[in-house]
Amino acid sequence: MSGESGYLPQHKGFATAAIHAFQEPEQWESLAVVTPMVSSTTFKQYGPANFKKYEYGRSGNPSREVLEKCLATLDNGKYGLCWSSGLGATTGVASLFTAGDHIICGDDVYGGTNRLFRQVCSKFGLEITFVNEKEIEKNIKPNTKLIWIESLTNPTLKVMDIKATAELAHKHNVLLAVDSTFVTPYFQHPLDFGADLVIHSITKYINGHSDVIMGATITNNKEIYDKLKFLQNSMGIIPAPFDCYQVTRSLKTLALRMQQHMKNSIQVAKFLEKHPKVARVVHPGLPSHPQHDIFKRQSSGCSGIMSFYLKNATLEQSRTFLSALKIFTLAESLGGYESLAELPSVMTHASVPEDQRKVLKITDDLIRLSVGLEDIEDLISDLQQALEKI
Numbered sequence: 097m098s099g100e101s102g103y104l105p106q107h108k109g110f111a112t113a114a115i116h117a118f119q120e121p122e123q124w125e126s127l128a129v130v131t132p133m134v135s136s137t138t139f140k141q142y143g144p145a146n147f148k149k150y151e152y153g154r155s156g157n158p159s160r161e162v163l164e165k166c167l168a169t170l171d172n173g174k175y176g177l178c179w180s181s182g183l184g185a186t187t188g189v190a191s192l193f194t195a196g197d198h199i200i201c202g203d204d205v206y207g208g209t210n211r212l213f214r215q216v217c218s219k220f221g222l223e224i225t226f227v228n229e230k231e232i233e234k235n236i237k238p239n240t241k242l243i244w245i246e247s248l249t250n251p252t253l254k255v256m257d258i259k260a261t262a263e264l265a266h267k268h269n270v271l272l273a274v275d276s277t278f279v280t281p282y283f284q285h286p287l288d289f290g291a292d293l294v295i296h297s298i299t300k301y302i303n304g305h306s307d308v309i310m311g312a313t314i315t316n317n318k319e320i321y322d323k324l325k326f327l328q329n330s331m332g333i334i335p336a337p338f339d340c341y342q343v344t345r346s347l348k349t350l351a352l353r354m355q356q357h358m359k360n361s362i363q364v365a366k367f368l369e370k371h372p373k374v375a376r377v378v379h380p381g382l383p384s385h386p387q388h389d390i391f392k393r394q395s396s397g398c399s400g401i402m403s404f405y406l407k408n409a410t411l412e413q414s415r416t417f418l419s420a421l422k423i424f425t426l427a428e429s430l431g432g433y434e435s436l437a438e439l440p441s442v443m444t445h446a447s448v449p450e451d452q453r454k455v456l457k458i459t460d461d462l463i464r465l466s467v468g469l470e471d472i473e474d475l476i477s478d479l480q481q482a483l484e485k486i
């Protein structure tokens with residue numbers, strides 16, 4: 097799908113890097129081909145404060161370090177850090193700033209990110225303004241330090257023009273952080289377009305097996321990296337070694353999984369677009385998406401995430417539809433091999449103030465799908481039979 101269909105060419109060597117980058121067997125005494133999982137929380141020292149490389153698991157761990165370096169490479173970055181969750185990574189980034197600083201956040205972001213900024217960071221004196229993409233510049237003030245956007249946004253799947261937003265941020269000497277969870281490093285490299293920081297909920301596509309909660313930050317800016325590494329250790333927002341081992345294993349199939357997620361989600365989107373009980377489908381891979389062209393300018397493809405509006409559906413009818421699904425599982429999260437469906441207005445985005453949800457059209461007829469790796473015929477017939485129930 098990449099290159100010839102108007103998307104960016106696929107990043108060369110991605111699958112090879114995901115399998116081999118920073119995983120040379122020669123780095124281990126055992127010459128292990130599979131990176132060992134080091135669970136030790138502490139490391140023997142030659143003498144007091146005289147240690148080889150690691151002293152304590154929170155400050156550094158071999159399994160985590162391999163993953164952090166590999167993830168940086170996959171996002172075409174220099175410096176990666178892993179955190180205990182996606183929101184843990186967001187907390188780390190927010191902790192770069194101090195009371196009185198101002199953060200501009202895109203209006204359409206994960207409900208937990210909205211809640212963290214609105215109900216936690218503001219308590220520490222950070223001023224947060226939620227704006228739509230057209231109002232970013234007019235909201236920049238002398239104390240603005242960071243612009244935080246998702247692209248794609250959760251759950252209305254808006255595409256933010258990363259290059260234009262980075263140019264705008266840097267014109268005003270402001271940093272740009274891009275949460276790229278919904279697209280993944282396989283399809284999108286925000287650093288290539290000027291972003292200062294990339295954030296991922298590893299929990300989603302990158303781990304892709306719905307069995308790890310983790311986050312990551314990637315940057316090319318050594319000063320930012322050093323500050324974040326200090327915060328990662330000082331705040332203790334680190335992932336477990338076993339989880340790092342699990343994610344390192346998941347990277348081996350990330351390229352293959354993303355290709356199949358893209359194929360399945362576009363077929364599902366095309367099916368729904370023609371269905372009489374569907375009012376509108378929102379999928380960046382469809383020409384009908386308002387920012388389809390921007391999306392293809394900054395990515396080489398799309399994941400399995402999509403949203404759609406049921407036609408004239410009440411909350412009750414949306415509940416009926418979701419309960420009737422048999423292969424799509426009604427659950428929060430996304431990006432695993434299993435297909436999931438959810439109702440953002442009462443689930444992932446319930447914590448977003450109602451007036452904001454209304455403006456964003458996060459209404460009771462909006463269904464979000466994470467299209468997995470099941471046989472496409474089964475997925476489409478599952479949707480068909482559930483739509484017949486309303």
Ligand SMILES: C=C(NCc1c(COP(=O)(O)O)cnc(C)c1O)C(=O)O
Nearest residue numbers: 181182183206277297299310428429444
């Ligand atoms: C759980 C869900 N989102 C988590 C999420 C997060 C938070 O990641 P956690 O690993 O769940 O803390 C950050 N950024 C985006 C774009 C996200 O979608 C969800 O949308 O179902």
